[in-house]
Amino acid sequence: MTATTRLLTRPASRTIAKPWRASAACQSLDLDTVFSDTVADQRKVQTACQTCPVRARCLSDITAFEKPLHRVWGVVGGLLPQQRRALRTHAVLGEYPDLRQATVLTRRYGALLKQWKKSTPATVAEQLRKHGVIASPVTVRVAMWWTGSKANLIAPTAGDDTRLTWERIRDEHRQVVEELTGLGVSRQNIAQFLGVWDGQVKSAMAAWRRQDRKTAVKAGEVRAA
Structure with a gap:
């Protein structure tokens, strides 16, 4: 530029x-x-x-x-x-984030935030409660960004969970994705909100449409019977 x-x-x-x-x-x-x-x-x-x-x-x-x-x-x-x-x-x-509190979190708990860098803001907010700190996930997210974390809303897969990211969006985030879509938020901005690729949200949305069509077909068959 x-x-x-x-x-x-x-x-x-x-x-x-x-x-x-x-x-x-x-x-x-x-x-x-x-x-x-x-x-x-x-x-x-x-x-x-x-x-x-x-x-x-x-x-x-x-x-x-x-x-x-x-x-x-x-x-x-x-x-x-x-x-x-x-x-x-x-x-x-x-x-809305409390930027003053995010600044305090960065100064006082920066080392812990870096330690929890792979966790979601909601998970980190719960961890901070154990230290006597009450902060909203969006405030924690800003503090995590300031300390160099990705602060994605979808944590990396762990344990026996072998689902791909788009499958986790499909299984766990339909409500918020559809709410944001209904409020006029673009798919690209929804992806950036979640901290994932646009194509991953696209795949999840396509899966929901397939699922809804199957559900509609089954409902029609039941009524016909």
Whole structure:
């Protein structure tokens, strides 16, 4: 992305408070790096975000004017574009992170969050309860992202579970996928919300349609009998 393309977003930033920007850790970075879509640049910016004193404020303010129909660029508040789109989907469900608490979790429980990096945010939230901490899964998810975890909503397979990811979506996540679909969320954004590939959600949805057709056929046969 060129600097010219980035300039298109500047007018929107005038509508929000600016004082925090002077303290941002990314001030020394070039705009093309901050809003790059390359993995190397994004990692460089996220490294700067880890020690940024205004990370939460940056995330709150910038995402406030990122529009659903516009492409989301670069790293903001330590989060990648797909992570911010996942937060937008959480908001559709009425789930909003407490960024102040996420900041505290990162500082006080960062080592534990890294230790639990393969767990889902809901599982980590339950683990934190054992330490006397009550936090919503979406708040925990942000804290996990800030400490470098994927924080997917579908945990890696374990034990004797040999199902593929799309099969686990089929078996365990139909309700939320159909709810989000009914609310107008795209399949791609649903996939990013779950932390999986778009094709895996597509396969699960196709399985549900096949299942529904079989159920309808059986119901018709029963009525005919």
